[in-house]
């Protein structure tokens with residue numbers, strides 16, 4: 001029996017459901033929810049898709065914030081110094097923040113799957129359409145408001161660029177802690193291969209708005225076990241509360257409905 005999002009029922013493991021998702025999992029009338037399973041053979045090559053252009057200024061990095069759901073590395077988005085352009089996008093989009101989703105163990109953790117395969121973690125770089133909308137909060141509510149680049153993390157060699165971020169994580173162990181983090185170039189987290197899938201979707205955390213053009217890189221980046229363990233020692237809980245490890249902070253797969261996933265590669 002294939003579930004409505006065409007992945008076989010999760011017979012081996014009963015995937016954990018984060019408390020945030022124990023409430024109603026669906027948005028009434030939602031037709032373009034995320035994450036989804038990307039069935040490689042069903043994706044459609046689109047020769048008109050352009051290469052994705054990424055230009056980030058490391059000096060726009062501001063701080064790391066544990067918001068009780070993930071840790072966000074936030075950027076100064078008051079100018080067009082860190083932007084993406086091209087790809088499936090009509091405008092350039094400004095980098096606002098990046099964050100990750102991961103599992104308690106390496107068998108799962110990513111939000112998107114490829115042919116029903118989970119990766120241990122997934123990086124999201126959140127950008128907004130400052131050409132058309134005056135603020136990020138307004139762009140969050142619009143169909144072409146956001147563009148999120150997704151990069152899968154797989155277990156392998158230590159990622160030197162990620163290590164500077166990993167070394168800072170103990171300082172944001174608890175929910176609502178923030179530390180200054182003022183130089184970081186997220187381009188170092190991009191895989192070398194330019195290939196990507198793209199589809200129209202949503203935020204995977206509240207407000208779950210259907211405002212995201214997703215750009216999912218085909219090639220994962222490699223990180224080592226110690227780096228994944230560093231993510232898992234963060235807490236969902238504030239200082240003084242009973243400790244709950246920040247793990248399994250990914251939303252369950254959502255139905256594809258009437259959508260096509262396009263690929264930039266054949």
Ligand SMILES: CCc1cc2c(cc1OS(N)(=O)=O)CC[C@@H]1[C@@H]2CC[C@]2(C)[C@@H](O)CC[C@@H]12
Pocket residue numbers: 067069070071072099124126137140148202203204205206207
């Ligand atoms: C980490 C998952 C996360 C948090 C947030 C967004 C997006 C997020 O990840 S995801 N997977 O791209 O959906 C976009 C909306 C953001 C929110 C962080 C908190 C806010 C910035 C609010 O203060 C106002 C808009 C909110």
Ligand SMILES: [Zn+2]
Pocket residue numbers: 099100101124204
């Ligand atoms: Zn995310």
